Amino acid sequence: MQKEQKLKKYLTLFALCLTGAVVYELPYLSYGYYDLMLEAFSIDNTQMGTLMSAYGLVAMLAYFPGGWIADKYPAKILMIVSLVATGLLGLWISTFPSYPILLLIYILWGISITLPFWAAMLKATRQLGDSSEQGRLFGILEAGRGLFPVFYGLIIVWIFNKLGAALGAMRGVFIAYSVLCFIGALVAFLFIKYEKEEGERQKGASGKEVLQIIKMPGMWLVALVIFSSYNMYACFSYLTPYMTEFFGLSDSMGATLYLIRFYAIGVVGGIASGFIADKTGSNARVIAIVFLVAIAGLIGFLVIPTGPANLIMVIIALFVVAIGIFMSRGIYFATIDELNIPMHLTGAAIGFASVIGFMPEAFVYTLVGKWLDTYPGTQGYHILFIYMLAFALIGTAAAFILYKRVKKQKIDQAKEI
Template sequence: MTSHDKAKWLRFLILILGGGTIYKLANLKDAFYIPMQEFMGLSHTEIGVLLSANAIIATALFVVGGVLADRYDTRKLIPLGLIGTGSLGLYLATFPPFSNLLIVFCLLAVCADCIFWPSLLKAIRTLGDDKEQGRLFGLLEGGRGVIDTLVAFSALGVFVAMGSGENGLKSAILFYSVIDILAGTLTWLLLKGGNTQSTVKPKNGMSNLLEAIKVPGIWLVSLNVFMVYIVYCGLTYFIPYLKEMYGLPVALVGAYGIINQYFLKILGGPAGGFIADKHFKSSSRYLKWAFLALLPLMGVIMLIPKNPGFIYAGMAATLSFALIVFSMRGVFWAPMGEVGIPQHITGSAFGIGCLIGYAPGMFAYVIYGAILDHFPGQQGYNYVFSLMSVLAIVGFMVSSLLYQAVRKNSTVTGKVSAAQA
């Protein structure tokens, strides 16, 4: 391995560190959904409102974040987002009233989704050429899963050590906050001197944005991310589903949530990247068939008898479903290279992609949560899971269109290369 390669992978690992820590506070529900209800007094719908408020601000600012990533040094923006997030967590640990919680979750979106995330995506893309994008983004998702799992299980350990009550939840939130601040400090120190910027310096952020808007492939990639993400949002409700339908012990609810939301990234992200690159030779083609694979698994989930004797079958089926979704998340940005996005507008392209792709966070949690509150018990979960299945079918159709666009771009690019030869 050359010194250049060593430097590249060191920067990659540093970026993973930030990517695996920054969303813990905004996604507190992943490991502490039930404690949030019990000790913060939040209903399904209220948790959904907090998540939606976070997503609304995030979606509104993704394009701004993309322009910032093209115009300013990502080595400064990435630590700024991490330290800002940790600082907000210190206040979140005081359990402020719901109106203040809304403000906190909105500000978390500013730090994580506007300042940090588009800069991270740009930094990852500039680490390799278009042939490496599936692997790089897949390894990003997998690496984040490692950090996610370690940090989340540590927070769960803090929660249990502090009595598994109100003080335990506050201590876990403080733990997340300190980790974010430390990660921000480390990235600030260790990314200095690295080249995470594009070699082409943008002259004007708005001109880059306007150029990106005119690239047709961006819109298909963005819509494809939208469909993966709206199905992904439904994974959260496997947690209360197993508790209510199968009697999953409270002590295991947090552990299952961590495995469901974090550990599976370790397997799914890299697996999706390598399968897409090596077997399917195209991330968009892999996504197309992965959407179809979700349908029989959801059928199994809904047909398994609802009694404690089948709890392990229920866990296995839901985790299998989630694994495929995480393999899709690992590569859903890779088609940015397949559709021919120029390097110098990468930040703006990802800003547009995030604006559309992550939009389900604005409403999906509220819809899913409201369905469960309005239709308690198995009926509500049947409605939610049926809706996720319909969305997977729509996702298959969108991915098919994206793959056609990728093939068309490859044909045009090949002809141009042949003409220039």
């Protein structure tokens, strides 16, 4: 019986990893098919930027109400609705509609993905285990969401090349990722349990309860940890062009490093941080330590002299920063469990932390672009490194304070027994 329950748990986790990956593919296809999408839709760079900004803004606004919805309705239903709606919008965009319709589709994606899916997925992950398992569950979730795209992405690229890498092939890509969403909905139907919290009526957080969550100092610390980690993650992609321009890194080596840091370090780091956190009994403490690791790497970027002779040293610094960032990403939502948030308020807590934590998505790329344009040469990049370093320090402080608060809370509870 115990083996059967364990199998069901990991099948559910498999479903969460797969669906959590495929549902986000369609809005971000421009990352891999940018030029072809401009041609297919007959739009320019500014219009494409507007599409992504519209999606990002709507998604950010949807995080908090999405948390409330996740506390009101079962994750299974919400995720199936999200996947089907997102896939249908993908089929619509494969017809290459006019620009106003494109803008509408991206706005609707911001709603269909974030509102019913994000908090529901994270809450379903928390429900899979007790406090002693939260680190590994969230670590595996983050790792799985990073690993699945490698497998189905290679298949879709192969199909794309077989179709001739032209406009017709681009339509095929949209259809393929839409079908993946429908497959994800089927997987969610088969493996994600339809359940409500034991002994509680699934009604969503009341206004008073939401206010209590917002007033919790611990929740603001969790949000600040995510905000700091996401700032570093968003800036991380600029490290490769810095190495290419000032250290002689080749394009092929840059692509290789991309695969290593996102899929090797990203996957292994997420799982490792989760298991370490569960073993040591504190997600917040592990996050504080891995932020210190990132600080060491960022200092390396600031002090290592430019030039091909120092390429190996800066590659090592890159990996050190990657370890810190991806290990923190794997478990930062697991810290919510350490605050003893009731299960029926998990969605509201996730929604609040996500709104604050993912806010850099709305401004950081514009900010960094302005720095690099205004301050040519290494100066703009050094401002970027200092910015990342500042948030690594802020994140370390927030995670350490959170760890101390949780530890004190546990000691006080033990005294009361």
